[in-house]
Amino acid sequence: MANHLRFFARTIMVHEGNVDAAYKTLNRVLAQDGIIETVKRKRYYEKPCRERQRRNFENCKRIYHADMTRKLAFISKTHRQDPWVGC
C-alpha cells in the first residue's frame, strides 16, 4: 500500500454523512474482491497440503453449486411453449 497511490484503492466516499452505508459498501467491495477472506486465511499459516485440499474442495463446491442452480432454474421454468398445440 505504501508503494501505491494513497487514498485511491479500497476507498469509499461518505455521502451526506451516512457512514453506515459507506462502511457497508466498503465491506461489500472488499468481500467481492476476496480481501476479507484472504486476510482471515493468512492470520495463521496454511500448510501446502491443507491449501491443496481446500482448493480442491472449493472447486468441487463451485461445480456442484453451479450445476444445482442450473437444475433448479430449469425445473422452476414452468411457462413453456405448449408442445402439443391443438390436441
Added chain:
Amino acid sequence: MYKLNCILVSSVSKVCRQVAGSLNAGNSFELQRAVCSSAVRLQEATPSTAASGKTSKDFSHFPPLPGQESPLRWGGKKFDELPIVHIKATYNNTHIQLTDSAGLSMVRTSCGTEGFKNVKKATPIAAQTAGISAAAKATAKGVTYIRVLVKGLGPGRLSAIKGLTMGGLEVVSITDNTPVPHNGCRPRKARRM
C-alpha cells in the same frame, strides 16, 4: 474437511457431465462481480461513470484523484489536505491516531488509554469510547472533516468510526488499509483447538 471433500467429489462425479458449461457459468459469474480495487482499473473506469454509482447529485464513490482538479472542498480544504485518522483494529485492542495530511501526529488514543484492561479492550464499546475521546481532543485542536484509514479486522473496526462521528467529527471517506502480504512473512502456526 477432507472427508467432506471426498464425499463432494464422489457426488460431483455423478452429477457433472456438462462440466465445461457449468464451469464457464461459474467463472464468468465471479468475473462479472469484480468491482475495481486497483488504481489502474479505477483509472480506466473513471471516464465511464455510468456504472460508478452516481446519484442525481453527481456523487461518486471514488475519491478525487490527486492529478485531476475536482471542485469538492471540505471546510475550504481539498481532499489531499484533510487530516487522517488511522484506526488499527487488532483482535485484542483498537488504536486511534489522528495525523495531519503530512503525517504528523496530533491525537493518539486507544482502548487502553481509556481505562479498559485486558479482554475488555477487545470490545466494540471500548473502541467507541476511544473514538469519542479522540474526537473530543480533535475538535479541541480545531479539526472537523477527516479521512479514515482502517487497518485490520478486529471487533472495533466499525464502532471506532461510529465513535468518531458521535464525538462530532465529519467523516469524508473511509479507506481500508489492511495489510495483505503477497506471500511475504510466514505467519504463526495454525491453532489446534
